[in-house]
Amino acid sequence: MKILVPVTEVTTVEDEFEIEGTAIADRYLGADLNEWDEYAIEEAVQLQEAGLADEIVTVTIGPDDCEQTIRQALAKGPDRAIRVWDDALADADLLDVGLKSQILAAVVDAEEPDLVLSGVQSGDDSFGATGVTLADAVGYEWAAVVNHLAHDFDDDTASVRRELEGGVEELTDVELPAVLTIQTGINEPRYASLRGIRQAQRKPLEVQDLADLGIDADGLESALTLEEMAEPESETDVTVWEGDADETAAELADLLREKGVAQ
Amino acid sequence: MSAVLAVADHRRGELRDVSYELLTAGRALADDVGADLHVAVISGTVDDFAPKLDRDGVDTVHTVDYGEEFDHGVYTQTTVQLATELEAQYVLTPNSVNGLDYAPAVASRLDVPIVTDTVALESDGDELRATREMYGGKVETTVSLSGPAVVTIRGAEWPAAEGTGDATIEAFDPDIDEDALGATVTGFEEVAGGDVDISDADVLVSVGRGIDEEENLELIHDLADALDATVSSSRPIVDSGWLPKNRQVGQSGKVVTPDVYIAIGISGAVQHVAGMKGSETIVAINTDPNAPIMDIADYAIQDDLFDVVPALTEQFQ
Ligand SMILES: Cc1cc2nc3c(=O)[nH]c(=O)nc-3n(C[C@H](O)[C@H](O)[C@H](O)COP(=O)(O)OP(=O)(O)OC[C@H]3O[C@@H](n4cnc5c(N)ncnc54)[C@H](O)[C@@H]3O)c2cc1C
Numbered sequence: 123m124k125i126l127v128p129v130t131e132v133t134t135v136e137d138e139f140e141i142e143g144t145a146i147a148d149r150y151l152g153a154d155l156n157e158w159d160e161y162a163i164e165e166a167v168q169l170q171e172a173g174l175a176d177e178i179v180t181v182t183i184g185p186d187d188c189e190q191t192i193r194q195a196l197a198k199g200p201d202r203a204i205r206v207w208d209d210a211l212a213d214a215d216l217l218d219v220g221l222k223s224q225i226l227a228a229v230v231d232a233e234e235p236d237l238v239l240s241g242v243q244s245g246d247d248s249f250g251a252t253g254v255t256l257a258d259a260v261g262y263e264w265a266a267v268v269n270h271l272a273h274d275f276d277d278d279t280a281s282v283r284r285e286l287e288g289g290v291e292e293l294t295d296v297e298l299p300a301v302l303t304i305q306t307g308i309n310e311p312r313y314a315s316l317r318g319i320r321q322a323q324r325k326p327l328e329v330q331d332l333a334d335l336g337i338d339a340d341g342l343e344s345a346l347t348l349e350e351m352a353e354p355e356s357e358t359d360v361t362v363w364e365g366d367a368d369e370t371a372a373e374l375a376d377l378l379r380e381k382g383v384a385q
Numbered sequence: 386m387s388a389v390l391a392v393a394d395h396r397r398g399e400l401r402d403v404s405y406e407l408l409t410a411g412r413a414l415a416d417d418v419g420a421d422l423h424v425a426v427i428s429g430t431v432d433d434f435a436p437k438l439d440r441d442g443v444d445t446v447h448t449v450d451y452g453e454e455f456d457h458g459v460y461t462q463t464t465v466q467l468a469t470e471l472e473a474q475y476v477l478t479p480n481s482v483n484g485l486d487y488a489p490a491v492a493s494r495l496d497v498p499i500v501t502d503t504v505a506l507e508s509d510g511d512e513l514r515a516t517r518e519m520y521g522g523k524v525e526t527t528v529s530l531s532g533p534a535v536v537t538i539r540g541a542e543w544p545a546a547e548g549t550g551d552a553t554i555e556a557f558d559p560d561i562d563e564d565a566l567g568a569t570v571t572g573f574e575e576v577a578g579g580d581v582d583i584s585d586a587d588v589l590v591s592v593g594r595g596i597d598e599e600e601n602l603e604l605i606h607d608l609a610d611a612l613d614a615t616v617s618s619s620r621p622i623v624d625s626g627w628l629p630k631n632r633q634v635g636q637s638g639k640v641v642t643p644d645v646y647i648a649i650g651i652s653g654a655v656q657h658v659a660g661m662k663g664s665e666t667i668v669a670i671n672t673d674p675n676a677p678i679m680d681i682a683d684y685a686i687q688d689d690l691f692d693v694v695p696a697l698t699e700q701f702q
Contacts, residue, residue, distance in 0.1 A: 384611065
């Protein structure tokens with residue numbers, strides 16, 4: 123079985139930041155491997171260790187800057203990586219779900235994986251819709267928000283649990299090939315070993331542009347335009363206690379006593 | 386007359402609250418574009434659900450009597466057929482776990498954009514402007530798109546529709562391709578049981594990823610002991626196996642409404658807030674002045690938990 127794991131580099135934001143126009147100023151931004159993808163990678167690696175997967179390929183949409191994040195993913199076990207980028211994508215301030223899925227679909231068509239394990243969402247724009255859109259675009263089955271995957275695929279079926287709201291899980295059998303969007307907590311992602319980090323440097327990382335994937339860059343446009351960005355307004359009249367920890371703790375202690383706590 | 390199509394969510398015989406909120410969001414959008422509001426309810430006891438969904442502002446309720454529980458293939462095929470027949474400008478679904486399991490496929494098949502987890506919507510007939518958060522709630526953005534779209538709405542952002550409407554209730558008979566149904570639901574299971582029920586607690590000392598390491602949890606247990614309170618947490622603490630699932634507050638954990646909720650090193654992501662915003666008094670201890678938890682807290686200490694928590698415990702010893 124071959125597994126494809128879409129890996130996203132997410133943008134992280136410092137505690138204090140400023141918005142300039144429709145974006146947070148660059149100096150407050152950082153980058154990281156998407157939290158949900160860590161679990162998707164781990165699940166794939168565990169399937170490989172169990173002898174159920176032969177090959178794990180990651181695919182990332184992003185500029186050269188994100189190669190470090192891709193190596194970070196490879197250090198945890200995947201065999202090789204694909205990075206897709208194109209000047210046509212560089213100008214968009216937002217890549218919408220349809221656009222991302224269209225690119226990933228071309229990669230799925232080329233790689234023909236049996237299983238695609240993506241994260242439930244990316245931690246920055248949090249659309250949570252790319253995995254299912256991709257599945258439909260390539261004609262695969264799917265399941266969203268999977269927090270358990272049985273490690274046998276009898277009858278070419280993946281038995282999963284989908285985590286619904288309120289502590290209820292749905293048990294579902296999904297025909298392969300399929301896209302599963304992986305929820306945090308499904309496993310315990312490993313830390314990359316030193317050996318893994320060293321090996322990752324030598325693993326194949328292939329760069330493709332839209333033409334390589336047979337996508338016409340001309341008609342390609344994000345359907346969504348980012349118009350405004352603002353800090354949300356506070357919903358409450360929050361009282362912020364000032365002072366050192368002893369002072370603020372004393373204020374809070376007074377409040378708690380007033381509320382009858384610990385009495 | 387153009388149309389807005391809202392698809393209700395239900396589970397195991399009950400319509401979910403967000404279905405009524407969806408009617409309010411759908412009505413407002415229908416007014417914006419001068420459309421009728423159509424509501425679809427798919428699978429389960431639809432004849433029982435339909436009158437409940439006939440609230441103020443609903444023009445037509447379409448009942449689809451096919452199967453019992455949510456099946457994303459049935460929902461996708463039905464919604465696509467109904468949206469096509471109605472020439473719906475917008476298809477609206479809840480941004481629930483099930484909503485996210487079929488709404489993207491609907492958008493893909495209708496070949497229209499999708500915008501998820503919206504908290505405000507506005508349309509001039511062609512351009513839709515949707516407000517949604519980014520970066521875990523640190524900023525709010527407005528995105529625009531033109532033409533038809535699929536939109537999912539966040540729960541508890543719109544009020545529930547009320548009253549009794551005078552909608553037409555009619556059966557819709559979809560043409561389901563059963564060979565294309567490749568995911569089969571075989572059952573449900575309640576998790577997060579156990580001896581402690583955090584939803585009973587009057588005072589919750591709740592810990593998040595800011596605690597950094599498992600051994601630091603001792604600080605939290607010490608505080609809870611001193612306050613005679615119960616320990617709960619955000620999701621990453623449970624994901625890491627540091628506390629059992631029955632301690633998790635939020636969308637996929639428990640909904641709690643204690644007198645006092647002390648959020649320690651918790652950022653206040655929407656899925657967490659969904660479980661605790663009904664608390665009487667919310668106190669946040671967080672180093673980040675821009676953490677979303679600060680926007681819903683009544684009291685806040687913007688400081689390092691490793692200084693504040695021991696100092697607070699000491700106050701009660
Ligand atoms: C489908 C779905 C369902 C989900 N269900 C849930 C759910 O039920 N419950 C839930 O909680 N989450 C849920 N989540 C996850 C949610 O999106 C967030 O990822 C999670 O709530 C973040 O937890 P946190 O606030 O502890 O961590 P973070 O967001 O990482 O926040 C840590 C906070 O600690 C602060 N901090 C760090 N160090 C210190 C210090 N020394 N002193 C004081 N403060 C400090 C930081 O400023 C930050 O605000 C769900 C997500 C999805 C997609």
